[in-house]
Amino acid sequence: MWEDRVRPRLFTYTGGTKMKGLASYWRLIPQRYNLIGTECNHCKQKFFPPRKICPTCRRHGEIKSYKFKGVGEIYSYTVIHAAPDGFEFQKPYALGLIRLVEGPLVTAQIVDCKPDEVEVGKKVEMVFRKIFAGGKEGTIRYGYKFKLVD
Amino acid sequence: MQVGIVGYGAYVPKYRIKAEEIAVVWGEDAEKIKSGLCVREKSVPSIDEDTATIAVTCARNALEQAKIDPADIGAIYVGSESHPYAVKTTSSMVAEAIEATPVLTAADYQFACKAGTAAMQTVMGMVASKMIKYGVAIGADTSQGKPGDALEYTASAGGAAYIIGAENVLAIIRDTYSYTTDTPDFWRREGAEFPSHGSRFTAEPAYFRHVLAAAKGILEKNKMQPKDFKYAVFHQPNGKFPLNAAKKLGFTNEQVSTGLLTPMIGNTYSGATPLGLAAVLDEACAGDKILAVSYGSGAGSDAFIIEVTKENEKRRNKKTVKSYINKKEYLTYSIYSKFKGKIKGVSLEK
Numbered sequence: 001m002w003e004d005r006v007r008p009r010l011f012t013y014t015g016g017t018k019m020k021g022l023a024s025y026w027r028l029i030p031q032r033y034n035l036i037g038t039e040c041n042h043c044k045q046k047f048f049p050p051r052k053i054c055p056t057c058r059r060h061g062e063i064k065s066y067k068f069k070g071v072g073e074i075y076s077y078t079v080i081h082a083a084p085d086g087f088e089f090q091k092p093y094a095l096g097l098i099r100l101v102e103g104p105l106v107t108a109q110i111v112d113c114k115p116d117e118v119e120v121g122k123k124v125e126m127v128f129r130k131i132f133a134g135g136k137e138g139t140i141r142y143g144y145k146f147k148l149v150d
Numbered sequence: 151m152q153v154g155i156v157g158y159g160a161y162v163p164k165y166r167i168k169a170e171e172i173a174v175v176w177g178e179d180a181e182k183i184k185s186g187l188c189v190r191e192k193s194v195p196s197i198d199e200d201t202a203t204i205a206v207t208c209a210r211n212a213l214e215q216a217k218i219d220p221a222d223i224g225a226i227y228v229g230s231e232s233h234p235y236a237v238k239t240t241s242s243m244v245a246e247a248i249e250a251t252p253v254l255t256a257a258d259y260q261f262a263c264k265a266g267t268a269a270m271q272t273v274m275g276m277v278a279s280k281m282i283k284y285g286v287a288i289g290a291d292t293s294q295g296k297p298g299d300a301l302e303y304t305a306s307a308g309g310a311a312y313i314i315g316a317e318n319v320l321a322i323i324r325d326t327y328s329y330t331t332d333t334p335d336f337w338r339r340e341g342a343e344f345p346s347h348g349s350r351f352t353a354e355p356a357y358f359r360h361v362l363a364a365a366k367g368i369l370e371k372n373k374m375q376p377k378d379f380k381y382a383v384f385h386q387p388n389g390k391f392p393l394n395a396a397k398k399l400g401f402t403n404e405q406v407s408t409g410l411l412t413p414m415i416g417n418t419y420s421g422a423t424p425l426g427l428a429a430v431l432d433e434a435c436a437g438d439k440i441l442a443v444s445y446g447s448g449a450g451s452d453a454f455i456i457e458v459t460k461e462n463e464k465r466r467n468k469k470t471v472k473s474y475i476n477k478k479e480y481l482t483y484s485i486y487s488k489f490k491g492k493i494k495g496v497s498l499e500k
Binding site: 029033034067089090111112127128129130131132133134135136138139140142145150 | 164196197198199200202203206207210234235238243246247249477488496497498499
């Protein structure tokens with residue numbers, strides 16, 4: 001039921017007004033809430049964000065929906081001190097490149113810890129959090145972030 | 151038809167604030183407050199947490215234990231007094247986040263602190279009448295206390311989710327009984343930022359009247375006595391009320407202590423009785439009987455008689471309430487104020 005709503009697009013911040021980006025947010029709900037990407041049935045390579053065509057197998061590939069486990073490790077990270085609009089009250093915060101156990105790299109905030117607790121190689125798991133809200137009257141956008149595994 | 155708990159999931163945010171940290175701001179005696187309310191510290195949601203994120207986490211934890219196909223879930227009800235939207239449901243977000251959509255019914259409940267147990271009763275009825283195979287009932291809150299008010303020491307965050315079904319249950323819900331009246335002890339008008347309460351009025355005619363009547367009612371109906379139960383959970387707006395209620399009914403502190411979480415995490419409102427029950431289920435063994443009585447201002451109480459089965463020990467919940475309670479980081483009052491959006495002129499939502 002998801003396939004018609006899954007589009008291979010990266011997360012972009014489109015806050016600021018209460019209506020902006022409503023349709024693209026809705027389209028990305030399967031990705032944002034549940035890390036739903038795709039897998040090539042032919043070569044078993046997994047993609048996040050989802051791809052519609054396998055770049056290796058091309059016309060021989062067979063793409064299907066795949067739900068990632070939501071666990072991985074920190075491949076790299078940076079600490080944000082000059083945060084974009086909508087994130088300024090969270091600074092300083094860690095933004096990581098997470099290597100999911102299935103392979104793909106995902107960019108996400110690493111929360112529930114101080115930035116100096118974040119280290120390359122540490123194990124992380126997905127959590128469901130508020131990303132931003134379109135003002136007091138707009139929609140609240142939720143999605144994946146990661147936290148350190150105890 | 152036997153109806154029971156197929157899986158449950160709890161969640162308490164990591165952050166805490168101590169009573170001392172709040173008392174020093176308002177020039178109050180922390181020791182007096184701590185002994186008066188029996189609350190040492192309370193949980194605080196992170197800046198990116200709200201009732202929806204807590205409800206989703208609880209539901210996912212419950213699914214992890216229940217190991218059922220989310221597509222078999224026919225109903226989701228989320229009870230809270232702090233739903234993120236006035237119009238737009240938390241329950242539909244939960245449904246999407248656990249992949250139970252689209253063939254199910256969902257709605258949000260509010261009944262102060264007992265909205266979660268009201269949700270449990272609804273799904274119990276739906277399962278018993280075979281309308282649905284499984285239903286999810288969640289009580290979750292990020293409650294608000296007016297700065298300087300007594301509620302600021304207790305209003306906290308957390309929740310628990312229950313997957314109710316008829317097969318493979320880890321605890322059978324033997325009976326439920328409710329007691330409801332129109333009692334104006336605590337309220338929040340549409341658009342008001344903080345709730346108001348009737349101070350001492352919240353005790354005898356409100357909390358005690360309803361909790362005691364519901365507990366006595368269900369005991370009489372089932373011809374049972376306090377000694378028939380291994381555990382009892384009472385709604386816990388502070389650490390004192392549930393102990394007094396237990397004493398008045400003839401329960402010992404030992405029966406109540408496992409499910410009494412308020413001294414460590416504060417009052418999680420709609421999450422309070424469900425979380426207390428989850429803490430009991432984390433430890434309970436086959437044959438143990440539990441009496442759980444919620445209370446919601448406005449006012450009403452829902453009582454449940456629950457009997458644990460062998461399945462609970464076979465499928466022990468790995469994300470225990472205790473593990474969430476023990477994992478904590480303390481905040482200063484200023485950071486707490488920022489997290490809760492209490493700083494004037496600053497809107498966390500742009």
